[in-house]
Amino acid sequence: xxxxxxxxxxxxxxxxxxxxxxxxxxxxxxxxxxxxxxxxxxxxxxxxxxxxxxxxxxxxxxxxxxxxxxxxxxxxxxxxxxxxxxxxxxxxxxxxxxxxxxxxxxxxxxxxxxxxxxxxxxxxxxxxxxxxxxxxxxxxxxxxxxxxxxxxxxxxxxxxxxxxxxxxxxxxxxxxxxxxxxxxxxxxxxxxxxxxxxxxxxxxxxxxxxxxxxxxxxxxxxxxxxxxxxxxxxxxxxxxxxxxxxxxxxxxxxxxxxxxxxxxxxxxxxxxxxxxxxxxxxxxxxxxxxxxxxxxxxxxxxxxxxxxxxxxxxxxxxx
Numbered sequence: 001x002x003x004x005x006x007x008x009x010x011x012x013x014x015x016x017x018x019x020x021x022x023x024x025x026x027x028x029x030x031x032x033x034x035x036x037x038x039x040x041x042x043x044x045x046x047x048x049x050x051x052x053x054x055x056x057x058x059x060x061x062x063x064x065x066x067x068x069x070x071x072x073x074x075x076x077x078x079x080x081x082x083x084x085x086x087x088x089x090x091x092x093x094x095x096x097x098x099x100x101x102x103x104x105x106x107x108x109x110x111x112x113x114x115x116x117x118x119x120x121x122x123x124x125x126x127x128x129x130x131x132x133x134x135x136x137x138x139x140x141x142x143x144x145x146x147x148x149x150x151x152x153x154x155x156x157x158x159x160x161x162x163x164x165x166x167x168x169x170x171x172x173x174x175x176x177x178x179x180x181x182x183x184x185x186x187x188x189x190x191x192x193x194x195x196x197x198x199x200x201x202x203x204x205x206x207x208x209x210x211x212x213x214x215x216x217x218x219x220x221x222x223x224x225x226x227x228x229x230x231x232x233x234x235x236x237x238x239x240x241x242x243x244x245x246x247x248x249x250x251x252x253x254x255x256x257x258x259x260x261x262x263x264x265x266x267x268x269x270x271x272x273x274x275x276x277x278x279x280x281x282x283x284x285x286x287x288x289x290x291x292x293x294x295x296x297x298x299x300x301x302x303x304x305x306x307x308x309x310x311x312x313x314x315x316x317x318x319x
Contacts, residue, residue: 005222005251007148009285012249013071015149019142020064023157026138027057030131030164037127046128047107047191053131055100056160059093063153066090070153070248080287083248090156090209097160097202101195108191128172135165150249152212156205163194163201170194215245218253222283226253229278235260235271237295241302253279254289256302261294268292 034050066089072082142158145151170193217223227239238258245252257275259268272290280286291302300306 005150005218005283005285007284009071009249012149012151012285013067015145016067016071016151016154016249019145019154020060020067020157022141023060023138023154023161024057024064026134026161027053027060030134031057033127034131047104051100051104053164055096056157056164059096059160060157062089062092063157066153067151067248080252081247081250083246083250084213086151086153086248087209087212089153090205091213093153093156093160094202094206094209097163097198097205101198101202104191104198105195108189108195112189112192132165132169132172135161139165150246152208152248155208159201159205163197166194166197170197212246218244218246218251225282226255226279229282230255230257230275232278233271233275235263236275241306243305249285251283251286253283253286254291256291256293256298258295258298259292261297 030053031050034046034053038046038050063086066086070081070083070085074081139158139161142154142161146155146158223242223244226242226244230236230239236257236259240256240258242255243253257272259271263271272292276288276290279288
């Protein structure tokens, strides 16, 4: 099972808060540097990378806010918590990247039609090399955090920076070729390549955010783990109508379980509590609702989605 479900909400929040603060600092630094060099050089590749970094800064600020708001405890108006704030922030990130790609593509086409000579290419190469090193370092830190923590906002932010890293490398190559051969078309072609990469990254972020907003089930491996933990006690013989969803740093799950009908109410309660503790040991950020059914005596029930279940899960939990 992925380690991203095995840490507490507090640990998850601490990790994501630190990495989003680092992201804001990195994006701010790169945006200022690229703005200065673009004005000096007139490079469309630098312009494309500057535009990407500017939107990265906006996206980083969004992620910075989202992970903090998503970690806020439930209140009277949001009793399932605020975890989906991260998914909404990711949708905004995707929209910004789409806009950036469109503007960069338009500018690159204009420079292909009306070529112009680049100035101070040495400055451009220097700032892009620095940007590449700084961006690569941030991506490394984000990747390490995402191996332990679960954050859609940080994952979306990393996607931006991975596209930014590719943009930096493309800009470096295109500027160097333009300076070496005196052909500005290399610079414009680099801008087109960056626009294509941004579009691809935006589609990935949009898919991830949409999955969470649409309450997509947890991965099958995680669902199997939940069932295995629940049925470790032989008195709890089946798990059905298992429903799961992720929301920011939290995981929500609800299920029906079959118990020996001869158990007293107190004994059944003890079995349920013990099972819940086993699940929390692997999913410490989980919100769990368990409904007990007397085995062989329960009538169909459960409301609007009572008949909605995965037949693979319905009986595979039987020991």
